[in-house]
């Protein structure tokens with residue numbers, strides 16, 4: 001008997017009455033070994049593919065994957081900050097008037113073109129987030145004439161080239177960003193020729209005629225409205241006190 005006819009319930013075969021004997025004989029016939037081998041080969045060939053169950057990830061593997069992802073993200077961010085990048089600001093009519101230069105993600109320079117001639121005329125340099133020096137080109141010849149110096153973010157001094165010949169002439173000191181004193185040392189002079197004294201940022205005294213010994217010929221004091229109120233010289237005093245009619 002064929003192997004597939006041995007299953008529970010067997011099979012039903014509907015034939016004409018005249019073929020009944022032949023059908024019974026067919027059902028009762030024994031399959032040859034060759035036929036059985038062929039049927040087994042066909043069964044194997046048409047059997048459904050073996051399904052491999054999915055392997056479930058453990059919590060440890062999931063956590064490891066998350067940590068690796070975060071590390072890769074941080075590395076990408078760090079690598080993206082390396083190098084020098086410059087951001088620009090433009091006026092409404094498209095002129096580039098300001099720039100910020102970042103090195104390795106930190107602000108290093110701030111530049112401005114104040115007269116919009118296409119040439120930078122203001123430069124500020126930063127270290128560790130603080131401005132350490134700024135320079136201004138006030139006659140717009142491309143060369144700085146004014147240098148401001150900072151310490152821990154506080155303005156402490158300023159040098160100014162007042163005749164624009166490349167040599168500083170005016171030297172100012174500051175405290176809490178407030179002007180304290182301004183000394184005029186024209187074009188590399190070793191001594192101060194004129195000194196201005198300020199209180200709370202307001203001019204109170206001008207010393208003139210300074211020499212190499214640190215002496216000044218004239219000292220004039222001023223009120224808060226820059227009116228002279230006293231002097232150490234008779235000539236200046238006459239200027240302060242108009243002659244009576």
Ligand SMILES: [Ca+2]
Nearest residue numbers: 115117119121
């Ligand atoms: Ca300019």
Ligand SMILES: [Ca+2]
Nearest residue numbers: 137139141143
């Ligand atoms: Ca200049």
